[in-house]
Amino acid sequence: MTHTPxxxxxxxxGGAVVPVLAFAGIVVAVMQTLLVPVIxxxxxxxxxxxxxxxxxxxxxxxxxxxxxxxxxxxxDLYGKRRLLILSLAVMVVGALVSAVTSDLLVMIxxxxxxxxxxxxxxxxxxxxRDMLPREKLGSAMALMSSSIGVxxxxxxxxxxxxxxxxxxxxxxxxxxxxxxxxxxxxLLAVPESPARAKGSFDLPGAIGLSAGLVLxxxxxxxxxxxxxxxxTTLALFAASAVVLGLWGVMELRVKAPLVDLRxxxxxxxxxxxxxxxxxxxxxxxxxxxxxxLLQLPTSTGxxxxxxxxxxxxxxxxxGLTMMVTAPVYARLSAKYGPKVTLILGLLxxxxxYGAGLGLMTAAWQSLVIAxxxxxxxxxxxxxxxxxxxxxxxxxxxxxxxxxxxxxRSIGTSVSSAVIGMVLANTANNVGGVAVPTMHGFRVSFLxxxxxxxxxxxxxxxxxxxxxxxxxxxxxxxEEDANLARAEEVLRSFRGRVLDxxxxxVAHAKVTLIDRRGRQAxxxxxxxxxxxxxxxxxxxxxxxxxxxxxxxxLASAATHAGDERPVDLDxxxxxxxxxx
Numbered sequence: 370m371t372h373t374p375x376x377x378x379x380x381x382x383g384g385a386v387v388p389v390l391a392f393a394g395i396v397v398a399v400m401q402t403l404l405v406p407v408i409x410x411x412x413x414x415x416x417x418x419x420x421x422x423x424x425x426x427x428x429x430x431x432x433x434x435x436x437x438x439x440x441x442x443x444x445d446l447y448g449k450r451r452l453l454i455l456s457l458a459v460m461v462v463g464a465l466v467s468a469v470t471s472d473l474l475v476m477i478x479x480x481x482x483x484x485x486x487x488x489x490x491x492x493x494x495x496x497x498r499d500m501l502p503r504e505k506l507g508s509a510m511a512l513m514s515s516s517i518g519v520x521x522x523x524x525x526x527x528x529x530x531x532x533x534x535x536x537x538x539x540x541x542x543x544x545x546x547x548x549x550x551x552x553x554x555x556l557l558a559v560p561e562s563p564a565r566a567k568g569s570f571d572l573p574g575a576i577g578l579s580a581g582l583v584l585x586x587x588x589x590x591x592x593x594x595x596x597x598x599x600x601t602t603l604a605l606f607a608a609s610a611v612v613l614g615l616w617g618v619m620e621l622r623v624k625a626p627l628v629d630l631r632x633x634x635x636x637x638x639x640x641x642x643x644x645x646x647x648x649x650x651x652x653x654x655x656x657x658x659x660x661x662l663l664q665l666p667t668s669t670g671x672x673x674x675x676x677x678x679x680x681x682x683x684x685x686x687x688g689l690t691m692m693v694t695a696p697v698y699a700r701l702s703a704k705y706g707p708k709v710t711l712i713l714g715l716l717x718x719x720x721x722y723g724a725g726l727g728l729m730t731a732a733w734q735s736l737v738i739a740x741x742x743x744x745x746x747x748x749x750x751x752x753x754x755x756x757x758x759x760x761x762x763x764x765x766x767x768x769x770x771x772x773x774x775x776x777r778s779i780g781t782s783v784s785s786a787v788i789g790m791v792l793a794n795t796a797n798n799v800g801g802v803a804v805p806t807m808h809g810f811r812v813s814f815l816x817x818x819x820x821x822x823x824x825x826x827x828x829x830x831x832x833x834x835x836x837x838x839x840x841x842x843x844x845x846x847e848e849d850a851n852l853a854r855a856e857e858v859l860r861s862f863r864g865r866v867l868d869x870x871x872x873x874v875a876h877a878k879v880t881l882i883d884r885r886g887r888q889a890x891x892x893x894x895x896x897x898x899x900x901x902x903x904x905x906x907x908x909x910x911x912x913x914x915x916x917x918x919x920x921x922l923a924s925a926a927t928h929a930g931d932e933r934p935v936d937l938d939x940x941x942x943x944x945x946x947x948x
């Protein structure tokens with residue numbers, strides 16, 4: 370495994386890296402809400418039944434859930450930028466397939482391909498960790514994580530505008546264009562990370578996880594149509610439990626598993642992932658309820674009678690507020706830690722839904738709800754990658770964040786199924802059309818509030834981390850940056866890489882390997898041969914150096930808390946050095 374520390378990136382990241390990666394995340398997230406403005410018309414547009422039309426949404430959800438951990442692991446192994454571009458390319462192909470058809474089966478194929486792009490979120494977070502200075506990493510990861518909600522929120526008014534004034538297939542052409550733009554910007558502005566995980570891709574693990582997730586998410590998304598107590602629904606849940614159980618046993622025995630379950634069982638990772646499910650539930654509830662409430666005719670007695678575009682504009686501040694929240698999160702997290710910001714975000718979400726129970730009688734009230742919930746969800750989403758990154762080895766960043774993104778997808782899946790069932794069961798039948806009721810909307814908000822309460826309970830169980838254990842979460846201030854660099858000096862191997870004649874070797878690759886053979890850090894030597902590799906903890910390590918035209922060097926080194934220089938002489942392979 371190879372990892373480039375955040376203060377010594379293998380390639381200097383330009384100032385465009387963060388906005389480009391965030392833009393890629395927003396483009397990917399657009400796929401989630403692209404069809405929300407035309408959901409009610411899909412059966413007519415595709416000449417099929419309502420239950421079959423829901424597969425246009427379900428297919429994207431399922432493929433996204435499957436793709437996120439797999440693409441994250443492939444990125445750790447073969448290059449995160451490479452897999453990010455591949456994810457976007459698959460999305461573009463899927464969008465073009467959907468753009469040229471009105472056939473249900475072909476449309477589902479295209480939507481399935483679009484879902485694979487969800488892996489771009491953990492890949493972008495991994496690239497940020499590998500390349501950015503630590504003083505910029507907190508706000509950057511917050512923005513990337515929030516892009517899921519930002520893209521979903523901003524897509525609503527844009528998609529509504531297109532759907533109202535053009536053929537609905539134009540939505541897919543627009544999505545494909547955005548994907549091509551994101552690929553071009555990534556190629557121009559984002560360098561590849563030298564960080565690599567050791568081992569091979571766990572294909573049986575990927576197949577087992579995919580099968581288990583499909584068996585689990587399928588009855589969740591279709592349970593309201595099939596019946597929650599039907600034999601099909603119960604059989605799929607039982608099969609999912611069996612498959613995921615066997616998959617877990619297999620992953621514990623594999624040397625290089627797709628998902629390191631031992632790491633995932635750590636309290637910091639486990640409770641973060643459980644909280645992520647609840648945040649996903651809370652985010653999707655507002656996305657399902659407010660647009661419907663706003664567009665219902667006033668003749669119902671509670672509908673707000675807004676057009677499709679106006680409804681989208683009133684909900685758009687949900688995404689905009691999440692975007693604005695990212696730099697605020699960085700400051701709060703630098704001072705109090707991501708656990709506190711997660712708890713604060715969940716509390717704000719609870720306030721938003723609680724107040725929303727009495728704020729459903731005017732369009733401007735929907736705007737207030739969207740802003741408050743956007744702030745809370747933005748803080749919560751921003752905290753999740755920081756908590757994960759701080760709890761897993763650097764070489765597992767992509768896979769771990771992929772799993773975390775999967776947990777959010779499970780949350781949105783559960784939310785979609787449960788809220789859909791609630792709104793359907795509480796609807797009034799008017800002229801053969803099911804019309805959602807205010808009672809159903811309020812029950813949905815109560816369910817969201819309950820989910821947030823459970824998430825808050827999980828967040829309280831997160832272990833508290835000291836500032837010294839959270840260097841990547843500092844805000845972008847000169848004082849904090851200097852402190853971060855001072856801490857790094859105290860916990861690093863430093864020295865020079867020399868050739869046979871004692872001359873410094875520039876651009877030599879220096880790798881730090883722990884006693885278990887895992888990559889703990891890496892960097893490239895500077896023009897004067899100097900290098901610095903961060904040490905995650907005191908103990909025994911092997912320093913390996915390699916440069917073009919020189920033989921490789923492997924030297925043992927022990928970090929005891931001091932700062933003795935360790936010069937690596939490429940002419941002396943096997944030299945043992947103690948630091």
